[in-house]
Amino acid sequence: xxxxxxxxxxxxxxxxxxxxxxxxxxxxxxxxxxxxxxxxxxxxxxxxxxxxxxxxxxxxxxxxxxxxxxxxxxxxxxxxxxxxxxxxxxxxxxxxxxxxxxxxxxxxxxxxxxxxxxxxxxxxxxxxxxxxxxxxxxxxxxxxxxxxxxxxxxxxxxxxxxxxxxxxxxxxxxxxxxxxxxxxxxxxxxxxxxxxxxxxxxxxxxxxxxxxxxxxxxxxxxxxxxxxxxxxxxxxxxxxxxxxxxxxxxxxxxxxxxxxxxxxxxxxxxxxxxxxxxxxxxxxxxxxxxxxxx
Numbered sequence: 001x002x003x004x005x006x007x008x009x010x011x012x013x014x015x016x017x018x019x020x021x022x023x024x025x026x027x028x029x030x031x032x033x034x035x036x037x038x039x040x041x042x043x044x045x046x047x048x049x050x051x052x053x054x055x056x057x058x059x060x061x062x063x064x065x066x067x068x069x070x071x072x073x074x075x076x077x078x079x080x081x082x083x084x085x086x087x088x089x090x091x092x093x094x095x096x097x098x099x100x101x102x103x104x105x106x107x108x109x110x111x112x113x114x115x116x117x118x119x120x121x122x123x124x125x126x127x128x129x130x131x132x133x134x135x136x137x138x139x140x141x142x143x144x145x146x147x148x149x150x151x152x153x154x155x156x157x158x159x160x161x162x163x164x165x166x167x168x169x170x171x172x173x174x175x176x177x178x179x180x181x182x183x184x185x186x187x188x189x190x191x192x193x194x195x196x197x198x199x200x201x202x203x204x205x206x207x208x209x210x211x212x213x214x215x216x217x218x219x220x221x222x223x224x225x226x227x228x229x230x231x232x233x234x235x236x237x238x239x240x241x242x243x244x245x246x247x248x249x250x251x252x253x254x255x256x257x258x259x260x261x262x263x264x265x266x267x268x269x270x271x272x273x274x275x276x277x278x279x280x281x282x283x284x285x286x287x288x289x290x291x292x293x294x
Contacts, residue, residue, distance in 0.1 A: 006056040009046050009105035013058060016111035017044070017118060035062070035122030042122045044114075046105060050233055051269070056105030057234050060118045062125035064090065065097045065132065072220020075227045077135035079218060079247070081128060082239035084144025086199050086207070087120045087252045089237035090128065092227065097132070099124035102234040103254065104265055110257040116203050117254065123147055147200060155198045162204040162255040163196035169260045170194060170267070185267075188275030189291040192267055196255065206258070208266045209250035210274035212238070216245055216287025225285065229277055235269045247287070249274045 010030045017023070021042075022034040029043040042062040049055040067074065070092040078090045078097070088101045101117040103109065131141040167177050175185035175194070183194040190210045199205040216222070218240045226238035226247065236251045251266045278289040 005048065006046050006105060009056040009058065009109060012105075012109050012111070013044055013046065013114055016114040020115050021118065030058075033118075035118055036126060038122070038126035040122040040125045042118050042125070044118060047234075055265075056109075057102055058105045058109065058114065058117075059100055059102045059234055060114075060121045061098045061100035062121045063096045064099050064125045064128050066095065067092060067097045068095060070097075070224070070227070071136075072224050073136045074132065075223035076218055076220055076240075077132045078227060079223050079238055079240040080135060080242065081131060081144075082237045083241050085124075085237070085239070085252070086197065086205055087117070087254070088124050089230070090124075091231050099128060104259075104262045108257075108259040108262045112203070112256055113254045116200060119200070120147075149201050155202060155204075158202065158256070159196050159198055159204045162206065162258060165258055166194060166196065166206055166255070166263055169263060173264075173267075187271035189278055189289050190271070190274045191290060192271050192274075194263075194267070199254070202256075204255045205252050206255045206263065206266070207250055207252045208263075208270045209239075209248050210270050211246055211290040212249050212274050212278045213247040213282055213285075213287035214245070214290060214293055216247055216282075216285065218242070218245075218247075219285060222247070222281065222285040225281060229273070233269070233273070235266065236273055245287075247281070249277075 013030050017031050024032045026032045030046045031044040035042045040062050045059045049057045099121050101121050103117055127145050134141040170183050175183050177183050185192050192210045195207050197205055230238050239248050251270055253266050
């Protein structure tokens with residue numbers, strides 16, 4: 001926790017969560033508590049953005065499985081599970097597999113954003129363990145699980161408003177809004193796609209995604225390499241789309257109180273990572289870059 005460096009962000013986190021969940025002794029975290037019907041333990045940390053030490057990042061995390069050694073089959077299961085995620089990611093921290101979601105701190109941070117991120121992480125930690133065990137054991141866990149919540153009235157209208165706002169900012173940065181492909185813009189050897197969708201009762205999410213490899217089989221070695229790259233930063237997850245044999249890098253942000261700086265932070269992080277690693281991963285594990293699709 002860096003309360004001395006980001007006291008305002010730490011205070012905002014605590015205000016947002018103090019009445020929403022059952023608090024525990026935070027110890028070395030900014031906040032810690034029990035979340036959801038399963039009462040999963042979730043911690044929230046505030047730390048500098050590795051790319052900009054003056055910018056606060058808020059990271060909600062919760063243990064999914066104790067895993068001393070991160071194996072190739074488990075890494076492959078993680079990438080397959082990510083393909084069904086809306087918010088959050090899975091990461092191996094050296095001793096366990098954790099669910100986490102990173103959001104931008106500072107003046108862009110809203111109470112609703114913090115609460116939804118923490119709830120989602122708690123839900124993932126309660127539900128992903130069994131699915132991962134099935135995948136590692138060679139079984140199909142079925143369609144991605146979704147939270148059993150009642151969608152509030154006006155959800156689709158809120159998604160439309162978020163998409164319109166994002167479109168205005170992105171088109172100023174050279175993105176185009178295609179009737180088939182949606183919002184997308186060039187990023188070196190790849191392309192960034194931005195889509196809006198509903199999440200939980202009344203929240204909206206923007207998923208920022210870029211194809212890294214196409215026509216590639218998911219090997220254990222590729223899965224471990226991709227997970228290691230993602231673990232180097234706090235933003236982004238790799239997802240493998242099995243029917244299309246594609247590897248993507250993506251990050252989802254809550255968009256109910258969307259700020260331009262937050263969207264551009266996600267776009268920049270996804271674009272830079274995908275553009276930087278696609279050639280290396282293709283050389284080592286096969287497949288083609290998005291640039292080579294023709």
